[in-house]
Amino acid sequence: MVLILYGTETSPPVRAVLLTLRAMQLDYTFHQLDMQSGEHLDPAYLQKNPQHTIPMLEDDGGKYIWDSHAICGYLVNQYGQQPDGDLLYPKEPLQRAVVDQRLHFESGILFHTCFKQLQKLVFRENVTELPKEQIVELNEAYALLEQFLNDHSFMAGDHLTIADFSLVSTLSTLHLSYAPIQASKYPKLSSWLGRLSALPYYEEANLRGARQLADRVRAKLPKQFDKLWQKAFEDIKSGAGKQ
Numbered sequence: 001m002v003l004i005l006y007g008t009e010t011s012p013p014v015r016a017v018l019l020t021l022r023a024m025q026l027d028y029t030f031h032q033l034d035m036q037s038g039e040h041l042d043p044a045y046l047q048k049n050p051q052h053t054i055p056m057l058e059d060d061g062g063k064y065i066w067d068s069h070a071i072c073g074y075l076v077n078q079y080g081q082q083p084d085g086d087l088l089y090p091k092e093p094l095q096r097a098v099v100d101q102r103l104h105f106e107s108g109i110l111f112h113t114c115f116k117q118l119q120k121l122v123f124r125e126n127v128t129e130l131p132k133e134q135i136v137e138l139n140e141a142y143a144l145l146e147q148f149l150n151d152h153s154f155m156a157g158d159h160l161t162i163a164d165f166s167l168v169s170t171l172s173t174l175h176l177s178y179a180p181i182q183a184s185k186y187p188k189l190s191s192w193l194g195r196l197s198a199l200p201y202y203e204e205a206n207l208r209g210a211r212q213l214a215d216r217v218r219a220k221l222p223k224q225f226d227k228l229w230q231k232a233f234e235d236i237k238s239g240a241g242k243q
């Protein structure tokens, strides 16, 4: 097995894969792709991944897989012989369905809502704002995640799965950049973030890149953004933000 991960550690979906690789203690090479200079649009990369996204995983020279959710599932399916390897993506149909639902939530709701705008904010000079609808949408997403946790320690039950890795890659970025997960409002989500942060490989595989991206996001936002955001969250609490 020769695994090569293409990407940059600021990218949340790349960090979801890094967390999975580290949790499974797999050996891999990290191939740094500079998106600012358009390396992901290079014809050689496009030939491997016509969707030109990161992360992309190359396995055994010639097998290419992209989309972090597909990659994380593949890694556990293919290489999950470690004692708790399978638990990261359980085989039991109901448990797996819960993990899949969380993964689709990350992909279809959380990432989709925020990251296209964040990409524009970071990469386009003339973009210095985030759409106001995000405030309501993110608030709804956080409230749902709080409910997903229910009485569990992790997103899909009582043990760590790739759903935790996928969600924390996006949530930690939002938390550090402009939408903090307040313990008073989302106590379970906040404790969950603390639990993930305590993983021995968390800082290298996720926090470092999340901080870098958050710094870039915050540098583009107006100084008063935090106050505006806080006020908007308060309005939602009283129902005023819904109109």
Ligand SMILES: N[C@@H](CCC(=O)N[C@@H](CS)C(=O)NCC(=O)O)C(=O)O
Residues within 6 Å of the ligand: 011, 012, 013, 040, 051, 052, 053, 054, 055, 066, 067, 068, 069, 107, 111, 115
């Ligand atoms: N759902 C995808 C999202 C991948 C994605 O959009 N990645 C961004 C970087 S965070 C990207 O590659 N953008 C460049 C592009 O779309 O051309 C995944 O989970 O892998």
